[in-house]
Amino acid sequence: MAATDFKDYYAILGVSKTAEAAEIKRSFRKLARKYHPDVNPDNKAAEAKFKEVSEAYEVLSDSDKRKKYDQFGQYWQQASRAGGGVPGGGVPGGAGGFDFGSYGSFEEFIFELLGRKSGFGGAGGPGGARTQTRYQARPGTGGFGSAGFDTSGFGSSGFGFDPRTASGASSSRGLYDQTAELKLTMSEAFHGVEKRFSIGSESVKVRIPAGVKPGSKIRLKGKGARNPQTQQRGDVYLTVEIASHSFFQFDGDNLVCEVPIAPDEAVLGAKVEVPTPDGAVTVSIPAGVKSGQSLRLRGKGWPKKKGASRSDQLVKVVITPSKELSEKERSLYEQIKDSRQSDPRAEISNIKL
Template structure:
């Protein structure tokens, strides 16, 4: 800070005056990590430096505030020599320092907090609420007009995609969250849309050390065989013509391995075989597994199969379309 109270925010962040938004963000993230109160507990000078860095970033990261800051900086220099602001009479003597001047003109402490970081895009500095104050931090939020605390949402959300096997059995994942690696335990039996809360792993409020929570929205990938329907796990069960017609014991796949099921004779397509306790993990056990038979004809027939089917056609006693033709007329 100069003798007249003016802070050169570009120098505070160690960037050139023509630095772009990415360069400003990179510099802020580096300095914020270095001077954050959590990294320097009890160090008042580091805390003051962190607040100064946050204040500089607040102004320079906002295109409109940056433009006005650069303009006001020019007028401040002229005011020291008795100049004015573009024809407006401004009494600089009533401001104790440049902070008061900027606060009054930009209405910085009247800014309200924004939303937390977007799904999938959180990270250190990426989800800061819009308009956070530099020296107006308070334990309950940012200072608003008249000293009132404006509510700040520091929570963040992200989507996490899981294979159905990981969702069924549970798993552990290591995530990069706000420049740290976090081990996350996914419990067995989570479903599409389940939400996990990681306490204290959300966005950081500069100057206070407060952090929100991170919410993980779980998305289960589709599977070529299994489909989760509420508490029940479903699958089609391919059966041959003779298995459907004659019934019998067939071997089937389950999430726990192979099992045997009894297919009743004349099994109707569309009905399901239920295997109790073989489905999706629940809080009090396992749901049911439902297998829906579908007719699977071979792509090619052997000569013997063809002759047998010809005999079946000749010997068939019932018309499968009996009654259907009449009912279908419009």
């Protein structure tokens, strides 16, 4: 990060570096009232300023955070004058005994300083879950606190924040709401599953209902970030992601699959076994079926809301000739070719531009 990206929290709040806590608090309250989104609806510049002011206050109002910020700021200025930092990317021992060598950027340090590097603990399910913390003012949130960060990251076994992938804040959630992407297998989503999450030191058990679809929202009320003034907590919103399946895919509300059949089955018709989410069924393939034609299995698809019924399963027929023929099979195909009277390409023989 360039030196010009350094955020001077003292300048943002309009106080000196020797300012007492009471002065910092008075300045913050004054600026927060001035730029709060409730006072400046649809004003993006005021919204950005409010986030910046809140961020500055969160650091400078905490004595430990302020001390570390002061130390890192001094190092940042020295590194800038030295032409971009110390070779090897670290400062042995750091300033005042604080080691900054483990931080890849100033933003990374600040996010850990704010205590957002590990907002969630482990979660069940394949692939874990991606999480995002949304801090966004909206009417009725009440009070002023941390704002302006949207941190996201990936964990092999659960929730985790990575400040290096931070992006913009959501405009549709409360100031202390959080969002997470919950990955499920198709079997878990079809049958429903119970998951247990660790949010800080708290263990939360969540029942995922049968029939959730990609993009479904699950709300964990009162499990989000805590308002430092009111001690009330926001909500966590889980957005469902379903891992791809080797056979079943979604087609709107229905499921779709491809079933291979042999050329003789396409010509003569056949009865074939087709998998469905809850077991195989026998399907009649009509004589003369075309490759790509779909057959509908009513009520064999995805559970609908409240589990009262299910959507349909569409079976796409794919005619699949054998790549390895026996001598007898080849001979019979040769006989069919020699005795065939119809031309499958008759209708396209005269097409031109």
